[in-house]
Amino acid sequence: MSVRSLLNSLRPLADRRLWMLVLSILLASGGQAQAEEKSEGPDFVRVKNNASGKPTSLQTAIAHYQSKDGGKLKIDLIGAVHVGEDAYYQELNKRFKNYDAVMYELVAPEGTRVPAGGAGHSSPLSSMQTGMKDMLDLEFQLEKIDYSPENFIHADMSPDEFVQDMEERGDSVLAMFARAMGQGIVQQSKGGSTDAAIMMALFSQDRAKKLRRVFASQIADLDKQMRAIEGKNGSTIISQRNAKAFEVMDREIKNGKANIAVFYGAGHLEDMHKRLLKDFNMELKSVEYLDAWDLQ
Template sequence: MNQHLRRLAFACTLFYTAAFASASQEKAKAPDAPAATRSRTLVIEPFMRVTNSSPTVVELQIALRKFTAPGGKGPAVWLSAVSHIGETNYYGALQKHLDAQALVLFEGVQARASTNAPAPEAARGAPTKEPAATQPAAPAKAAAPPDKSAKQTSIQHTLAESLGLVFQLEAIDYKRATFRNSDLSIQELQKIMEGDPDDPADASPAKKNEQLDRLVKVMDGSSFVGKMFAGVIQIIGTSPRLQGLTRLALIETLGQIRGDITQMNGLPPDMQTLMKVLIVERNRAVMKDLKSELEKAEPAKSISIFYGAGHMEDFERRLRRELKLEPGETLWLPAFSVDLQKAGLSKFETEMIRGMVKKQMEVILP
């Protein structure tokens, strides 16, 4: 029985890791740079780490990193990484950090794809809510926050519930005057994919859009595969021990993610292409919004890029190479943890899970 529980926990973790990589932890390809710049390898510290807050507690921590221009001139730019599932205290601390910024550029593909969302070009960078006195004569319709109905059926929402955690979209209040959607809609991504020159010759526009649609339906739980995994994930919530095993496996897995995860071994070429398109264009949209803000006569004094932790390595590379910003302080927030003793996990089981995760990650990571 214990062996079956461990396998179930590990299987759920691997699935979530794949989803995490494709839907949220995407790493962008930086635009072309001069040869001298390309030859320099930037040392980028991780945005996720595993710590032991006590001898029996294993914890996943997520970084918030500040960037400024040399000499401290101009606005501070924060890379505010986020875990899409976590404990309520984590999101409370994260909300406090975000509310302290003058502008928050947030991730939200589904929000931009909803029928109530504004036209793509008009909406990008538009505030979620703005006092009437400050609105221009003909403002773009405000970008909607993430859709509440969609999050209730998503794989991530189901996993959060099963692990006794909360889902980011339910824990963070996006209805702030300083929050602006900085992402692409599904429709925009489809158009980009149809005209992507880097796709394999056998990847037709219909095939590419089918891949994107399949990925979205798995993540929102509307497809057969999505519903099947949701059913499996719900089993976790029936056992505190299984919750503990899954939390541990997930913490150890996310804590080891490094490098370009779009190049994970075992991904079919067409899926690698899909992920690269998602990554390049979504990150490019954020950088476009950021540069537009920085070019203003009076830009926001502090700006946060609020995206999944896996985006951040590439964002840091872009900030340092394109904008010449320098990293400063890093704040670490505990996202979620597992108490091995309370979960009833032995030292043998703990080391076995860690060994399984390490072995698997060595195989799939580039």
């Protein structure tokens, strides 16, 4: 299947659905993708442990940035995981009301608005998503985040832009999968396979919670997984879509928006952190974390 026919079959598809497919394949490959580079910036997704070292929650970051020159511009990078607790999404909904603009990800025609509950966004991947939601006893971001307020601004590629960029780069979804799974195989050879843990969790009486713990450890290494997908020259999925998002953000800043949230999958945020420091003369002021999954 060509890249164009794949994207046509998925439109108008939120990128969270494509990422869930990528994540599922990475998990099924039996290993965490590893990279040698050190992460830049804060941990945008992490597992919180208690004093005994046992995991208590999967957390995502809200990183607060401010202009180095003392200006009024404030930008928050808000990491997202695309299945989570209902309370997590309700907390985000409350916080979004305080921004001049909330820039959000969605590979869809420019200006697309997400209807309440994600209605009309069914796809061939719907059954997989329903299975993931039920398996982990969590909720879908698309169904729980309220995208209707006027301050929500679509900041992502259209399907045509996505396909054109991939074709111009000579890249493919399968090539990105191969890079990521190649790293997974390396980790598996070092004894890093999670196959046994997943199988044990599937047959546990407390299946959902134990699967969450296994998957949370994978998601906490999201920066390494995304570097594997990116490769040395970047990718349409991360770097090029981030560039598009920041073009939209630059437009909104010029239109007078001074308190901005960028609400994107946590795997995008390391690259966005670098862009804020380099291209927008911002500095990181503080980081807070929200509990996305209960792991206790």
